[in-house]
């Protein structure tokens with residue numbers, strides 16, 4: 001008998017649907033079956049004592065790292081007060097303590113039915129997979145993850161409060177909070193979703209035109225003005241002597257439309273999120289010119305965030321969400337889970353992409369479209385730490401390219417929008433023997449060090465810039 005239809009069954013109506021009773025294609029049916037069994041296995045892994053211990057320690061280590069960005073400072077503190085005093089002091093101020101307490105107290109969640117927006121790209125992996133893996137549910141939350149067509153819509157739905165929280169491009173909360181491109185509404189980055197994971201993809205006809213100095217007149221797609229994609233592409237072009245405002249055209253194109261635009265010849269390339277770089281290779285319309293990892297290894301891309309108002313009104317719900325997303329990040333960053341995660345997020349309700357494409361992105365074993373198979377395990381990675389120095393860098397680039405005019409109080413904006421943890425402030429209030437330095441670390445972008453303590457100097461160091 002047939003695998004998908006049942007024309008000789010007298011007990012069932014003959015409908016030209018899938019035999020599972022749903023109206024979808026055979027490919028979709030197989031993708032969903034694969035996703036279901038992968039989710040069962042990942043759920044099983046997430047419920048082992050080993051993962052629970054790992055996940056709790058990951059969350060705690062993440063928060064302690066936020067508290068002591070310089071490791072020397074952490075060690076000095078531990079040596080000064082001893083391990084048990086230090087642990088008690090840290091537990092008294094870290095959100096992890098209140099989160100654990102909250103999980104045992106019933107009825108403390110202010111809001112349990114939540115709507116969270118996402119753009120169907122691999123950056124959103126932790127936020128998306130938390131849904132089929134039951135991580136939201138485990139925190140007492142009934143979350144609907146809602147696929148959204150583009151970033152402007154994400155911004156508008158957050159401002160209109162249609163979404164409770166969302167997948168953001170990490171520069172978006174900085175822009176929205178300052179009223180760039182919309183009314184000023186205070187927004188926060190709670191965690192970075194992903195680091196690396198983007199690429200410059202070019203049309204196949206440019207296979208022998210790899211030197212950016214020859215790219216005058218090119219048209220590039222970017223997902224949004226306030227995106228790391230825009231800032232990294234502009235940075236890369238300018239370092240190669242190409243003025244991104246006058247020598248080339250940059251067009252805002254929703255990620256899901258980038259490959260079609262490349263195929264149609266509307267653009268020469270894009271700096272976009274995955275899976276679309278890999279999808280261009282899969283569809284044989286483009287090749288991966290450079291991974292963004294090779295421009296800034298460890299650069300932030302997308303974020304998980306919400307409005308300041310939501311956090312203030314729903315602190316326990318926010319803590320529960322935060323914990324669900326961090327649990328997911330703990331699972332996503334482990335390479336041994338990546339193949340299963342690719343199956344879980346591939347189906348139509350999430351990324352709607354061939355599993356083979358997502359698999360290449362998440363495992364880092366991929367065809368580059370130039371005839372080579374590359375092996376780059378950290379092509380995409382998931383490190384949740386929202387370093388405020390990253391926010392300062394984004395602000396320097398907003399100013400560099402004229403999005404932000406006049407004087408900028410870099411530190412004030414960064415510290416207001418990027419929530420690294422209030423713990424540092426609390427520690428000081430409690431009189432702990434620890435000097436709260438700012439949560440800044442140094443970064444290296446295309447070989448040049450960025451020190452968030454000197455943003456204006458950095459800004460003045462660029463030959464191509466709109467900043468006076």
Ligand SMILES: [Zn+2]
Pocket residue numbers: 018019020021022024029
């Ligand atoms: Zn089916």
Ligand SMILES: [Zn+2]
Pocket residue numbers: 123169194273301302
């Ligand atoms: Zn992203």
